[in-house]
Amino acid sequence: MERNHFHRQLALTRQSLFDQGFLDEQFIQLEELQDDANPNFVEEVVTLYYRDSARLIHNIEQELEKSNLDFNKLDSYMHQFKGSSSSIGAKKVKAECSLFREYCRTGNGEGCMRSFQQLKKEYSTLKKKLEAYFQVEQVGQVHPPHSKLKSFVV
Amino acid sequence: MSRNSVASMRWRSEMIDDMILSLSGDQDDVHVLAVDDSLVDRKVIERLLKISSCKVTAVDSGIRALEFLGLDGEKRTSGDGLDSLKVDLIITDYCMPEMTGYELLKKIKQSSTFREIPVVIMSSENIMARIDRCLEEGAEDFIVKPVKLSDVKRIRDYMATRDIRARKDEEGSNFNKREVTP
Secondary structure: OHHHHHHHHHHHHHHHHHHOOOEOHHHHHHHOOOOOOOOOHHHHHHHHHHHHHHHHHHHHHHHHOOOOOOHHHHHHHHHHHHHHHHHHOEHHHHHHHHHHHHHHHOOOHHHHHHHHHHHHHHHHHHHHHHHHHHHHHHHHHHOOOOOOOOOOOO | OHHHHHHHHHOOHHHHHHHHHHOHHHHHHOEEEEEOOOHHHHHHHHHHHHHOOOEEEEEOOHHHHHHHHOOOOOOOOOOHHHHOOOOOEEEEEOOOOOOOHHHHHHHHHOOOOOOOOOEEEEEOOOOHHHHHHHHHOOOOEEEEOOOOHHHHHHHHHHHHHHHHHHHHHHHHHHHHHHHOOO
């Protein structure tokens, strides 16, 4: 009884990430790539994403500190950032990336800086939420629910 | 892509079932060379391909892809080692530094050894002109990122039916010669 309650809670937590717009269907695509042989694929990809994009964030920060902004360079960094954010289904982060790129397109330095601050907030909020989710999910993997078929791709 | 859904519609279920039966031993043999400068995307495409019963070699640039194929002009003492790593399909990102996926596509199509290998382009940008240009240059398909399992399945089905289609075309051209009305 407790075990099923736990899994219901986990499912609700997961659903809220979608309902609140943090994640989109690409995250579900990644989940579909998990199976018994690769039970932590999503977490691995997300971990890789955060590690890899830290470098991009640093580069963008450095660029934004310059007096003459190189919008082409900034756009190029953001293109990469948007790409990998899109690949993990990071919906809000991806939207901020698009906004930033719009500001690059119009050469709006102020807009870029504002948008980047917002982006970093979304980025770290998502990180916390996903970290918490994966931690709880791990518990669920060790103690699977009764008679529930875990769907996986064979 | 409508172009490809027409193609895959032509090879309806019975055809595919027949072919899968006859190729059941070979299902694992499709070797895909995946090219993408993004670490995250490489990990994802690799998994998508593996889960679709493909062997995968993932590289991070067009230059490395050419090296792998032996197209980089480097002299090799015994290139035969690479023959065992025969590539059946190349899937490449469009936007990459130094060499774009389009440039890689052109180099492959210019090579007598490798021009028959189907090349699929992936891009986060859904730009008609870009898609047209790639298809004109001989790309087999164009996938808008993020790549989904259904995209890979479509490619996998294409690869599986490729041999049958070649045989059918041969028979078909004989058939059409009889049928043709001016």
